[in-house]
């Protein structure tokens with residue numbers, strides 16, 4: 001917390017935008033007082049952070065508040081919350097006065113290892129997820145694992161799936177095995193966040209290596225589309241990762257024997273689902289329509305072993 005305070009002192013004005021469910025934590029972690037002096041936040045706006053409120057209207061609300069508060073071009077917006085909050089506050093900061101700086105204090109496991117890193121910001125439009133947005137990097141992402149103490153169990157597991165995904169892509173110091181055995185220890189969360197950061201630095205606009213982060217998401221997104229609300233994002237991705245591993249085995253891409261069974265067992269041990277809730281044929285329409293599909297082919301991320309994945313263009317019918 002001391003480090004965050006020191007970081008905030010670098011900015012003339014700091015405006016905190018937090019999820020109202022973590023307002024207490026946000027006040028504590030930012031040392032919010034009445035404000036005004038350099039480094040002390042000038043104000044805090046608590047917002048409703050759910051998918052239904054992840055809209056341009058909420059972003060306008062944030063922008064209007066910044067204007068009323070007298071935020072100038074040197075101001076910093078500090079987002080405190082899960083991915084909904086960091087996506088919206090980051091987007092608001094990116095368009096206010098043609099873009100001011102922002103930083104994240106993620107409060108869900110998913111936002112610590114994924115949403116809070118990488119600079120993708122945005123909101124939903126007419127039921128289309130993240131249709132409006134920009135890619136703009138935060139000044140920093142400060143992780144306080146203590147924030148997770150109040151996180152609902154299901155949200156926690158959802159983040160765990162994305163964290164394991166990261167370690168299937170890259171697995172330094174047996175981070176994958178340790179996460180399965182010991183849970184998301186602070187050191188492991190930091191490691192997963194670092195891997196995502198490293199990938200993003202190599203490929204900010206997702207034309208190469210960043211695609212690897214979509215492991216499990218081809219099936220995952222389709223499950224979320226087919227059975228809305230039945231699975232959390234991470235749960236759907238967990239099922240997708242097992243499917244990806246099975247596919248990799250079927251087409252001789254997996255080098256590790258029993259890779260799919262191993263991933264399935266590990267995800268299950270973490271309380272995550274691993275089996276498709278419907279025949280794959282029911283998912284194909286969504287998979288084929290994937291916004292990243294190119295002349296009928298989709299890019300599939302396939303695990304070779306724990307710590308290595310490859311991206312292959314395939315025909316959706318092979319699924």
Ligand SMILES: NC(=O)c1ccc[n+]([C@@H]2O[C@H](COP(=O)([O-])OP(=O)(O)OC[C@H]3O[C@@H](n4cnc5c(N)ncnc54)[C@H](O)[C@@H]3O)[C@@H](O)[C@H]2O)c1
Nearest residue numbers: 019021082083084085107108110111114115120147150151
């Ligand atoms: N920008 C990106 O790269 C990126 C990546 C992945 C996901 N996302 C986006 O992130 C969003 C999902 O974010 P999320 O899973 O982090 O969660 P979220 O922001 O949807 O929060 C989930 C729930 O947990 C509550 N909550 C948050 N922190 C809490 C805490 N510490 N204690 C108690 N309750 C808490 C929230 O109020 C909410 O009810 C989606 O909208 C998705 O599109 C963005």
Ligand SMILES: [Zn+2]
Nearest residue numbers: 162217233237
């Ligand atoms: Zn995801």
